[in-house]
Structure formats: structure tokens, C-alpha cells
Amino acid sequence: MSGANNTSLTPVYFILNGIPGLEAAHIWISLPFCFMYLIAVTGNCGLIYLIIHEEVLHRPMYYFLALLSATDISGCNTIVPSMLCIFWFSLKEIGFNACLVQMFFIHMLTGMESGVLMLMAFDRYVAICYPLRYSTILTNTVITKAGLVTFIRSVSLMIPFTFLIKRLPYCRGNLIHHTYCDHMAVAKLSCGNIKINAIYGLIAAVFIGGFDMFCISMSYIMIIHAVVKLSSVDARHKAFSTCTSHICAIVITYVPAFFNFFTHRFGGSTIPHHVHIFIANLYLLLPPTLNPIVYGVKTKQIREAVIKLFVKQKYI
Template sequence: MLTNSNSSFSMPSTFLLIGIPGLEGGTLWISISFGIIYILGILCNCTILYVIITEKSLHGPMYFFLSMLAMNEVALSSTTMPKLLGVLWFGAHQILAVCCLTQMFFVHLLSGFESGILTAMAYDRFIAICYPLRYVSILTNVILGKIATVIVVRAIVIILPLPIMTGQLQYCTKNVVYHSYCDHMAVVKVACGDIQFNNVYGLVVSLSIIGFDLMFVILSYVMILRAVNKLPTREARHKALGTCGSHISVIFIAAVPIVFNFVAYRVVENTVSLSLQVFCANIYILIPSLLNPIIYGLKTKQIREQLLRTPRPKTVTFKTLQ
């Protein structure tokens, strides 16, 4: 049995990550698939970042948020995938408690960043469509910096108590985490003491970040639809909504697994298998990191043109000898 010999009530020195419970028979194919998706996601996001950084015409508000999203996707997937692949490939189940809490902090912190960035992108689309003539004057570099600061500070303030409270729980002799990474709820369930406050605070975190951001995004798009309906021609309405297509797709991809995980952990926990919960938790991190840059690369004309542009060979002229 994977347990720790420490009989005290303090946090054990190490935890043991199971991986994906119940899917041990498909470990090889799961690990290969996850590894390929992880590598492709990093390459795609780095490509988007390179294009935005090197092309001056893309140094605008929308691409500022897109570059933030790309960097966040690389960081978020990198907080979990190397350890998961180590568990699946080499049986490296053990993780130091301090590393587990650190991983927990960054997984939830970067998830909070992603939610905030997507909300900021909704605000960007709102300004672009409802106030097109004032777009550049409203979203100045100073304002963009303030928005980025709010996203970072908000997430840190809200997420930081999670690992601190988790480290104060009583763990008896248990140290087996039935998950592939140190998710807050998965580690809290290992504790043998009262975890009600942790559950309540976890719910508050979900509602304060995801709930608020989702309401803001919905409100933004209600205002966008009202503005679009006032446009004189169908072509103009179609063009305006077309600029939101990428953002809507990305929100949908991110929202579905988030809602599933929230419902699975807190509403219908006993009716959803643990293997499905853990598998979807990994999909929530992996799939957006791969699909988001692909969606923006295909749907954003300026980025697509830069990706398809090939350098032209320089023409050499020869002067004839007289």
C-alpha cells in the first residue's frame, strides 16, 4: 500500500500521485497522446508569441492579450504535464509536500490568470465593436498594463490561501493523492481532519473568479450584440461578429471542462467516476493549450497572413560591362 509511515497529524513529507485512477491499462497510449499534445501545444503557442513579438503591426491591444494567453497556456501545461508523464512513464509517483503545494498554487493561479485574460479579451472586443473610433485611445499601453496587473494581483490574493490552508490540515498516516497532479480538492480529501472550511473557500474561489468573469463576458457580449444589431448592413454585422469568433470558440473550449469539473467535484461527485474526473481535469489543461493558438492562427487574418508569409529571395541585378 502506498502510505507514509509518519503517524503524526502534520502534513507528510511526501505525497504519492496515483496518475489516472482506473485507467492503468491504457497508460502507454494515454501518456503518448498527452505527451504529443503537450509538445504541440508549446510549439503552437511559441509560434504565436514569435509572430506577435516580431511583427510590429500586431503590437495592439488584442494581440497583447493574446500573447498573455499564449504564455499562460505554456506555463499552465508545464506545471502538470512533466510530472504526469513521469508518473505514467517511470512510475515517479512521489512528490515532496512543498513541491505539491507549490504545484497546487501555480495550477490554480494560472487557471485564474486564464479566466482573467479571457475576460479582458471580451472587454477588448466590446471596445473594438461598440467604440471603434476610440479603440486605440481607450486601450492605451497604460490601461493594458493596469488590466494585466489587476489580473495578476487578483489571482494571487485569492489563490494564495489555498496551499496555506491545505498545509495546515491534519493528515494522519495518509499521503496518497488520487489524482495526476496536486489539485486542491484532491489533496484536501487526503486529510483526516475537518475540511469544511477548505471546501467552502474552494467554492468561494470558483464563484469569485469564474462566476464573476463569466457574468462580465456575458454582459460584454450582450452589449456587443446590441451594437451589432444597429449596424446598417448584414455584411457589416457579419464582419463585426466575425472578429469575436475566435474569442467565443476559446471561451467555449475552456468553459466546458471547467463546468464539468466543478459539477463533478461538488454536485454529482458520487455519480461521476474518479477516472473520468481526473482525465477531464487533464484535458482542461491540455486541450486549450493546443487549440487556442490554432483557432487564433486560423481565424485571425493578420496572424494567418504572417504565418503563411514566406520570405522572398532577394533579386540580384547585374550591370553589363560596357
């Protein structure tokens, strides 16, 4: 086997094939991904800068948004540079351990993104249902601890993936038909029993995605229950408007993720393999690209902070 250690059946490196069947169009395919990457990094760095430097944004909602932006930047930098190297320079080799590291960070940051969206739903619940106690419930200490617990949860649930991959013997070559090291894409190269990999992947998805979606749903059920009790139509509209950006972020994140999940498991041979790869890349790149735009357009305080920054720069 090319690039393999014959004694241990562990590859020295894997070869990431990019988007199979569309190799001739890799340059053209790379352009929208590169454009999305630039928007994602610029937009999220801009949000973090604003939140740090504008005192009006020193509130729990924006601290969670900064955490979401930091997660998005990290996720983009985990996959896009190596993807562009494949598309532009045909640099397809990735070391076995480097592949494991990339796989861990991709799945860990995906879980982190889901967890931060759950924390942001809790923030909106407290802001609407307990407005007078908002600042006393969501203190800086509570926010820090919540972020840390979310990070530890994601790390602890994703670390086993690396051990589950490392234990497998690989005798089906080292060519991965993907643009990055996905857990099951790597596992399918093994001639060993990968049932435990598939089962643990499902368990991790339920513990993170399922649990977070349940908490988000419960938060919004209680928010709706509290808002419909308000006597004023303007008050109801104002309360719901504070949730618009977060609801958009949820849709942007979970719809592509669930679409990717179900097409991989139930699409079978009806969906071409290159479509699977496109979807897998979009579901990782779409949220980082659109989240800054959504929050920039729909959040009044952020719009005002951007205008203030541009005015300040103009007169410097």
C-alpha cells in the same frame, strides 16, 4: 503512515497515483497527452513569436492573446512533465511543499486564464462599440495595468489554498488518486475539518469564474446591441467575425471547466473515478492546445503573418 512525520501528521511526500484502475494502460494514455502538450507549447510559443516580431500584430487584441498564450504555456509546464514522469517512469512521489507549489500554480494560472478571457471580451467591446477611440482607451499603459491587476487578483485569491492545506493534519495516508496536486484531492486525505477548504474553493470559483463570466456576458450583450444597430449586413458580419476566435476560446475554456466542476460535485458514484481524472486533465490541457489553432485558423492577420514568416524563411 508511510512518508509522514508522526509528530505533526504532515507528510514528507505524497504519492500521485496517476489514473487509478488504468495503471497498465498509462503508456498508451500518455501519448495523446504528450501530443497535446507538444502542440500547446509549439503553437503558443509561435503565437508569442509572431506577436513580438510582426508590427501589424502590435495591437491590444494581440497583446492580450500573447498574455493568454504565456498563461497556457505556464499551465502546461506545471502539470504535463510531472504527469508524463508518472506515466512513463512511475516517478510518483512529490514532496509536500512541491505539491503545494504545484497546486498553487495550477489554480492561479486557471484563474489567470479566465481573467485574460475577460480582458479580451472588454477589448472586443471597445473595438466594436467605440472603434474611433479604441487606441486611446486601450493604451499600452492600460493593457499593462489590466494584466497586472488580473495577475494580482489570481495570486491573492489562490495563496490561501496553500495555507488551508498546510494547516490540516494528515492521517489517511499520502496516496493521491490523481495526476497532479488538486486542492480538494489533497484535502480529502486529511482527518481534520475540510469544510472551510470546500467553502473557500467555492468562493474563489465565484469570485473568478462567476465574475469573469458575468463581465464577458455583459460585454457581448452590449456588443450585440451595438451590432444589430448597424444598417449594413456586411458591417454586422464583419463586426461579429472579429469575435469568432474569442467566442471559441471561451467555449473551449469554460465548457470543460464547468463540466469538471459539476461532475466532481454532482456526479457522485455514477461517474467512474478514472473518468473524473481524464476530465480534470483535459480541462487543463484542451484550451492551451486548441487556442493557437483557433486563432491561427480564424484570424486573418495571424494567418498572413504565418505565411509571411514561411516565405521569408524560404528565401533566406
